[in-house]
Amino acid sequence: MKVISSLKEMTLFSKKASAKGSIIGFVPTMGYLHEGHLSLVRRAKKECNVVVVSIFVNPSQFGPKEDLAKYPRDLKRDLALLRPLGVDVVFYPQAKVMYPFGCAAYVDIGGNLTKKLCGAFRPVLFKGVTTIVAKLFNIVLPSKAYFGQKDAQQCVVLEKMVKDLNFPLQVVTLPTVREKDGLAMSSRNSYLAPDERKDAAVIYKSLMLARQMIKKGVRSSIKIKSAMIKELNTVKHIELQYISIVKAETLEDLKTLSGEIIIALALKIGKTRLIDNIRLKL
Amino acid sequence: MKVISSLKEMTLFSKKASAKGSIIGFVPTMGYLHEGHLSLVRRAKKECNVVVVSIFVNPSQFGPKEDLAKYPRDLKRDLALLRPLGVDVVFYPQAKVMYPFGCAAYVDIGGNLTKKLCGAFRPVLFKGVTTIVAKLFNIVLPSKAYFGQKDAQQCVVLEKMVKDLNFPLQVVTLPTVREKDGLAMSSRNSYLAPDERKDAAVIYKSLMLARQMIKKGVRSSIKIKSAMIKELNTVKHIELQYISIVKAETLEDLKTLSGEIIIALALKIGKTRLIDNIRLKL
Numbered sequence: 001m002k003v004i005s006s007l008k009e010m011t012l013f014s015k016k017a018s019a020k021g022s023i024i025g026f027v028p029t030m031g032y033l034h035e036g037h038l039s040l041v042r043r044a045k046k047e048c049n050v051v052v053v054s055i056f057v058n059p060s061q062f063g064p065k066e067d068l069a070k071y072p073r074d075l076k077r078d079l080a081l082l083r084p085l086g087v088d089v090v091f092y093p094q095a096k097v098m099y100p101f102g103c104a105a106y107v108d109i110g111g112n113l114t115k116k117l118c119g120a121f122r123p124v125l126f127k128g129v130t131t132i133v134a135k136l137f138n139i140v141l142p143s144k145a146y147f148g149q150k151d152a153q154q155c156v157v158l159e160k161m162v163k164d165l166n167f168p169l170q171v172v173t174l175p176t177v178r179e180k181d182g183l184a185m186s187s188r189n190s191y192l193a194p195d196e197r198k199d200a201a202v203i204y205k206s207l208m209l210a211r212q213m214i215k216k217g218v219r220s221s222i223k224i225k226s227a228m229i230k231e232l233n234t235v236k237h238i239e240l241q242y243i244s245i246v247k248a249e250t251l252e253d254l255k256t257l258s259g260e261i262i263i264a265l266a267l268k269i270g271k272t273r274l275i276d277n278i279r280l281k282l
Numbered sequence: 283m284k285v286i287s288s289l290k291e292m293t294l295f296s297k298k299a300s301a302k303g304s305i306i307g308f309v310p311t312m313g314y315l316h317e318g319h320l321s322l323v324r325r326a327k328k329e330c331n332v333v334v335v336s337i338f339v340n341p342s343q344f345g346p347k348e349d350l351a352k353y354p355r356d357l358k359r360d361l362a363l364l365r366p367l368g369v370d371v372v373f374y375p376q377a378k379v380m381y382p383f384g385c386a387a388y389v390d391i392g393g394n395l396t397k398k399l400c401g402a403f404r405p406v407l408f409k410g411v412t413t414i415v416a417k418l419f420n421i422v423l424p425s426k427a428y429f430g431q432k433d434a435q436q437c438v439v440l441e442k443m444v445k446d447l448n449f450p451l452q453v454v455t456l457p458t459v460r461e462k463d464g465l466a467m468s469s470r471n472s473y474l475a476p477d478e479r480k481d482a483a484v485i486y487k488s489l490m491l492a493r494q495m496i497k498k499g500v501r502s503s504i505k506i507k508s509a510m511i512k513e514l515n516t517v518k519h520i521e522l523q524y525i526s527i528v529k530a531e532t533l534e535d536l537k538t539l540s541g542e543i544i545i546a547l548a549l550k551i552g553k554t555r556l557i558d559n560i561r562l563k564l
Contacts, residue, residue: 019301111386138450160386164388165417
């Protein structure tokens with residue numbers, strides 16, 4: 001397993017691999033890896049000849065009051081987790097190498113897609129994400145790129161970017177990996193104090209409640225949201241940011257549920273912001 | 283010479299050529315080709331194994347009151363000009379194929395670079411250019427892309443885009459090709475009535491006057507601009523949009539000339555907007 005920090009070296013590696021006919025699978029991460037990331041790597045390993053994992057905490061997707069400085073980092077641990085999986089390259093660039101000219105050029109998505117759900121609470125997030133992912137795609141030159149369904153809006157946004165800008169690759173989205181009590185795995189779970197961690201299980205509980213209601217035939221968005229809010233409020237110190245029930249492909253709000261839908265929510269437990277969602281076919 | 287209209291077919295062609303070790307040279311155009319375009323094609327042919335020329339009048343770079351509808355088009359003539367040059371592929375996509383999902387994702391450049399000079403008069407121009415060129419780069423996958431110095435600001439903007447977003451290719455800028463009387467070749471010259479065409483020679487005259495003054499030691503931007511305006515005003519029906527004297531790399535305005543500079547101007551003769559520039563090393 002090679003660790004590459006140089007952009008040129010990374011691109012050269014990928015060009016050589018492609019010239020040999022290799023399919024390059026790419027898993028972009030911000031490090032502090034968990035089973036969610038590792039499930040992406042395992043799938044990439046199955047589907048591709050060469051697997052590249054990037055570890056880069058991207059400054060441009062954090063707002064000025066967000067957790068860039070304290071975002072957890074542990075390269076040694078990450079490398080130890082990736083080595084047994086047969087990863088070919090860990091791409092680990094420095095911020096000054098990724099943004100040496102400042103950040104003048106950028107990729108963004110017009111319209112509503114990036115302004116709702118998480119975009120409403122983190123206004124610079126998706127512009128930062130699309131820009132860094134476009135940069136990484138151009139450096140790593142993958143045929144397939146792997147993302148986790150936990151970041152549901154990010155997946156839709158990146159699918160849109162790839163289609164609209166004709167990136168020559170396929171976006172693969174894989175299911176959210178969860179802890180035993182249902183909490184979606186996230187590097188940010190490490191922020192939670194023990195009592196907060198316990199309370200956080202209510203997020204998935206509220207999503208399961210929604211699923212149950214839908215199974216029983218409820219189709220009213222408002223009814224489902226109300227029940228979820230009631231469930232979430234059984235726990236103290238939760239600050240709900242949003243619950244949205246939307247079309248899976250376009251993230252359009254649904255009053256009456258039908259087709260492929262995503263139920264997504266974001267909330268704060270103490271100072272930690274967590275997100276989760278489920279995707280259902282009605 | 284193949285004519286390809288399908289995006290998938292274009293990308294497949296390029297991937298196969300790259301896999302064989304070919305260097306792909308790319309000349310993006312809006313068609314209605316002139317010697318300026320052909321000089322780019324000839325250079326690409328010298329430096330690359332495979333040459334792709336795209337012909338696409340890009341709607342997204344025209345403002346609502348601009349000349350999209352009347353922009354000159356003549357595919358048959360363009361193909362006849364390209365065939366003898368040994369072009370491998372003419373990529374000729376339809377607008378509905380390039381923008382089938384609307385135009386939600388886009389590439390743009392923050393800061394001043396796209397807001398000054400032509401950007402001040404054509405506010406959607408550069409966002410349209412960076413977006414379409416990013417799309418074309420992702421479809422054609424070139425190693426080298428060729429642009430004419432006549433569009434000086436476009437060259438700087440695209441260099442910035444390629445660097446900031448890490449496109450795996452080299453931008454090559456070649457000198458402006460001129461008519462006998464010095465008028466920069468442009469597809470839009472076809473709009474000019476005979477008397478306007480005659481008058482248009484004053485543009486290059488004014489640039490040559492600036493060069494002479496600089497040779498004689500003048501370094502004051504204002505003095506040079508004043509002399510140019512006087513020269514331009516020897517002709518009737520000219521509506522000057524700007525004369526700018528800027529650093530070549532950053533397009534920063536210069537009061538006192540030094541280093542690599544560009545003297546650029548835009549004006550209207552009748553209804554036709556023309557641009558020109560010279561680049562000098564002091």
